[in-house]
Amino acid sequence: MTRNDGRLLWGGLLVFLGFAFLLQNLGVLDIFGIIPENLWTIFWIGAFGCAGLLFLGGLWLNRQNWWMAIPGFILLGLSATILVDEFIPGFPFSGSIFLGSIGVAFLAVYLMNREHWWAIIPGGVNGTLAVVAGLDEVNGWDNGGIFFLGLAVTFALVALAPATARGKMTWAWIPAGVLLALAVITTASLEGFIGILWPLVLVGLGGALLYRNYLRSHNE
Numbered sequence: 001m002t003r004n005d006g007r008l009l010w011g012g013l014l015v016f017l018g019f020a021f022l023l024q025n026l027g028v029l030d031i032f033g034i035i036p037e038n039l040w041t042i043f044w045i046g047a048f049g050c051a052g053l054l055f056l057g058g059l060w061l062n063r064q065n066w067w068m069a070i071p072g073f074i075l076l077g078l079s080a081t082i083l084v085d086e087f088i089p090g091f092p093f094s095g096s097i098f099l100g101s102i103g104v105a106f107l108a109v110y111l112m113n114r115e116h117w118w119a120i121i122p123g124g125v126n127g128t129l130a131v132v133a134g135l136d137e138v139n140g141w142d143n144g145g146i147f148f149l150g151l152a153v154t155f156a157l158v159a160l161a162p163a164t165a166r167g168k169m170t171w172a173w174i175p176a177g178v179l180l181a182l183a184v185i186t187t188a189s190l191e192g193f194i195g196i197l198w199p200l201v202l203v204g205l206g207g208a209l210l211y212r213n214y215l216r217s218h219n220e
Helices: 003-025 037-061 066-088 094-112 117-135 145-160 170-187 190-220
Strands: none
Touching: 037 066, 094 170, 117 145, 117 170, 145 170
C-alpha cells in the first residue's frame, strides 16, 4: 500500500465515522427505536476506541506518519469521554479528558520530530483549556489568570525548545511576556497589582542601570 492509499483509507474511515455519528445523533439510524440508546453508546465507545488504536498502530509501524498521532489520540479521548459520561454520571472532568487528548496528540507530534515546533502551541493551548475546564468545577479559582498563564508557559516552551532548521524561536518570548503580564493583571486585584507592579518597576530600573554600567566598564 502506497502512502497516498494509506491516507485515503484513514481519511475514508474518519469520514465514515463522522457521518455515522451525525446520523445517529439525528436519530436517522434509530429505525423505529429497535436499537436502544445505550447499545449505540457502547457501540460508539468501541468504534472510536478501536479507530484510535488503529491510527496509533499505523504510527507505530511507520513513524513517518506522524499525523496519525492526532486522530489516534483524539479518537481515544472521544471514546473515553463518552465512556465517562455514560457510566460515571456527574463526573466533572469529562471535558478535560477530551481537551487533554488533543493536547497529548500535538505533544506526541513534537516529541517524534523536534522540527515540528509548531505542535507545541496547539498542544499547550488545549492542555491549558483542559486544566481550565476542570477548574471550572472548583470554586474560588481565577480561571482567567490560569488561562493566560498556561498560554505564557506554552510560548516560553517554544522559545526554550532546541533550535530547528529555522534556528531558535526567540520571538516566542514576546507573546510569553505579554501573556504573563495579562495573567498577573487578571489574577491580582487592583490594589494587589499595584503592590506587585512598583517593586517590579524598581527592579527593572535597577537592572537597567546595572546592565548599562556593565557595558560601560567593558567598553573602557
